[in-house]
Amino acid sequence: MPRPLIDASWRRVAAAGVDPGGAGGPAGVSDAEGSRLGFTGPLAPVIPVLRDRLEPVARASGQLLVVAGTDGTVLWQGGAPEVRRRADGLGFVPGAAWDEPTVGTNAIGTCLVLGTPVGVHGGEHFVDGHQQWTCAAAPLRDPVGGALLGVVDLSGPARTAHPGVLALVSAVAALAEHEVRAAHDRSLEQLRRIAGPLLARAEGRALVLAHDGRTAAATGFAGPARVALPAGLDGGHRLLPVLGPCRVEPLPGGWLVRLDDDDLSGADTAVLLDLAGDRPRLRVDAPTGSWVDVLGPRHAEILLALARAPQGLTAAELAGALFGDPARTVTVRAEVSRLRRAVGPLLATQPYRPADGVTLDVVLPGPGKVLLPGSVAPVVLALRAARGPAAGPAPG
Numbered sequence: 001m002p003r004p005l006i007d008a009s010w011r012r013v014a015a016a017g018v019d020p021g022g023a024g025g026p027a028g029v030s031d032a033e034g035s036r037l038g039f040t041g042p043l044a045p046v047i048p049v050l051r052d053r054l055e056p057v058a059r060a061s062g063q064l065l066v067v068a069g070t071d072g073t074v075l076w077q078g079g080a081p082e083v084r085r086r087a088d089g090l091g092f093v094p095g096a097a098w099d100e101p102t103v104g105t106n107a108i109g110t111c112l113v114l115g116t117p118v119g120v121h122g123g124e125h126f127v128d129g130h131q132q133w134t135c136a137a138a139p140l141r142d143p144v145g146g147a148l149l150g151v152v153d154l155s156g157p158a159r160t161a162h163p164g165v166l167a168l169v170s171a172v173a174a175l176a177e178h179e180v181r182a183a184h185d186r187s188l189e190q191l192r193r194i195a196g197p198l199l200a201r202a203e204g205r206a207l208v209l210a211h212d213g214r215t216a217a218a219t220g221f222a223g224p225a226r227v228a229l230p231a232g233l234d235g236g237h238r239l240l241p242v243l244g245p246c247r248v249e250p251l252p253g254g255w256l257v258r259l260d261d262d263d264l265s266g267a268d269t270a271v272l273l274d275l276a277g278d279r280p281r282l283r284v285d286a287p288t289g290s291w292v293d294v295l296g297p298r299h300a301e302i303l304l305a306l307a308r309a310p311q312g313l314t315a316a317e318l319a320g321a322l323f324g325d326p327a328r329t330v331t332v333r334a335e336v337s338r339l340r341r342a343v344g345p346l347l348a349t350q351p352y353r354p355a356d357g358v359t360l361d362v363v364l365p366g367p368g369k370v371l372l373p374g375s376v377a378p379v380v381l382a383l384r385a386a387r388g389p390a391a392g393p394a395p396g
Contacts, residue, residue, distance in 0.1 A: 005114065006124045009105040012113070013126050016101040022127050042149050043067055043140065045183035046176035047076050050152070054172055055079060063156030064092075065172075067140075068108045070148050072099030083156055090129060092155070103127060107137035108153050115139055115148065117173075119166045122158045134161040138173035143181040144214060145226070152176055184212070191216040191253045198256055205259040208251065216254060228293045229255075239269070239284060241293055241343060271346060271354065273303045274363045275371060284346065297375055298322075299339045302352075304372075305379045307360045312351030321379040 002010070050065055058065040058079035064087055067076045074094050077084065087093065091103075100109035104126030111118040117138040125131045135155035142149055152173050154165055188210055195208035195217040205220035213227045228241045233255070235248045245260040272283040273295075280300035283292045295303070305313060305321040313321065315329040322332065340347050348355040364387065365371055371387070372380050 002124065005110070005118065006105060006120070009100060009110045009113070010126055013100050013104045018101065018104040018126060020104070020126055020128055022104075022129070042142070042180070043069070043075060043176075045179050046140070046152075049179045050076075050172070050176065051078055053175075058154060061156070061162075062160045063154050066092075066108070066153040066155060068098055068112075068137075068151045068153065070112065070150055072097050072102065072109050072112055072151075074098055074108075075150065080156075086157070087155070090133075104130070106130060107135035107155070108151050111137040111139055111151050111153075112148075117166055117170045121161055132158055134158045134165075136165045136169045138166075138170045140173050140176055140180075142212075143177045144184055144212065149180065184210075184214070187253055188214060188216050191251070194251060194253070195256070198251075202256075202258065207257050207259075208254055209257055210254045220259075227257075230292060241284075269346065269355075269358045271303075271343075271358055271360045272363065273300065273307060273360065275300065275304070276363045276365050276369075280372070282343065284343070297372060298335055300372060301375060301377045301380060302335060302339055303360065304362060304383070305377075306347075306353060307362045308379065308383070310353070310360075312348075312353030314351050318352055322377045324378045 001007075047067065050067065055065050055078040062080045062083055064077055064079035064083050066074060068074050074092065074096050077087070077092075077094055092098065097103070098106060098108045100106070100113060103109065105120060106125055107118050107120045110120060117136070119134075119136040121134045123131050125133065133155060134157070135153055137151045137153040140149045140152055141147065152169060154169050154172075191208060191210055199206055199208065199217055199219040202219055205218075207218035207221075207223040208216045209227055209229065210216055211229075213229045215223045215225060215227070224242045227243060230238070230240075233248065235250050235255075237260075238246055238248050240246050240248075240257065243257065243259055247258040247260065249256040249258075270285045272285075274281040274283060280295040280297065281292055282295050282303070301322055302318065305318060309317070309321075315332050316326040318336070319328040319332045320326045322328075322335075336347070336349075336352060346355055346358050347353070354360045364383075371384050375381075
């Protein structure tokens with residue numbers, strides 16, 4: 001019997017139409033293009049560390065050390081030359097996609113699906129041509145925000161399998177994440193040096209943010225540790241999470257953000273809680289701009305409860321909607337406080353409700369899909385029971 005994770009993977013790749021008798025992976029790119037892939041993007045800081053410290057280990061053990069992106073694309077590869085030549089025959093080269101729907105069950109693709117370290121040995125590979133190989137992969141995560149950055153993998157002929165390889169590749173991933181954090185810290189320190197003179201001349205509240213939203217420096221207030229910046233931020237008057245209306249100016253390596261102290265954050269602001277996708281998302285559209293952020297399940301439950309009670313909810317009422325226990329007001333206040341740090345002044349208190357000028361709507365999952373899977377909040381259970389076959393904007 002195959003291991004449960006292998007059985008589940010085989011079911012996924014079969015459903016995706018992967019041919020078990022297929023002839024290896026897709027074509028890659030030239031050596032020059034492969035080098036460019038590896039040395040750009042968020043994983044660029046880890047490549048020199050892996051090349052200098054761990055590629056010799058891979059060479060000595062007859063294996064390949066591989067870094068892949070979040071879509072399974074091989075970004076960099078190093079290790080024993082004879083194994084690299086064998087990998088070329090499989091299309092296991094920089095620029096090739098090594099996700100499950102493309103090449104079947106393998107450590108890189110299955111690790112990306114599960115988000116945990118994975119080993120795949122010999123006949124556990126779905127494609128026949130891969131069954132002479134063994135591989136182990138671990139996820140690489142942003143040590144600041146926790147987002148998935150990619151995967152680090154050790155692969156080689158099946159004879160090179162070792163029981164400690166999964167622990168080794170997990171340690172390699174931890175080392176790589178440490179280097180990513182160090183690179184973040186270096187860039188943040190450089191941004192602070194630029195920010196100092198600018199903030200010294202700023203009037204009112206202002207802060208300097210790195211491109212990943214981390215606060216490098218602030219004046220006039222403490223400032224949040226991090227702001228979820230919208231994609232495509234290009235300066236001008238914008239509405240930013242936590243901060244509200246701001247004027248944003250580009251800097252080398254980040255942004256100078258000046259807060260508009262006239263609170264316009266609730267003026268004709270449309271908030272959409274989108275529960276139709278894999279993860280809850282919040283979209284905010286205001287005269288000063290728009291932004292989108294991913295929410296945790298608890299925060300989605302809170303906003304769903306408030307959307308169904310436009311008159312507002314007391315802490316006890318919200319505790320009943322979330323936990324079925326009106327006495328859990330301390331927990332509710334803590335959760336709402338965390339949510340307000342993410343959405344800023346869009347929520348009012350006493351009672352909890354959308355702020356004046358804010359409309360809150362909800363998009364529900366389509367027919368056959370479960371609303372907030374895993375949630376047992378009474379407000380979610382009641383809505384599941386009451387839902388009709390169609391899913392669209394729910395009145396706020």
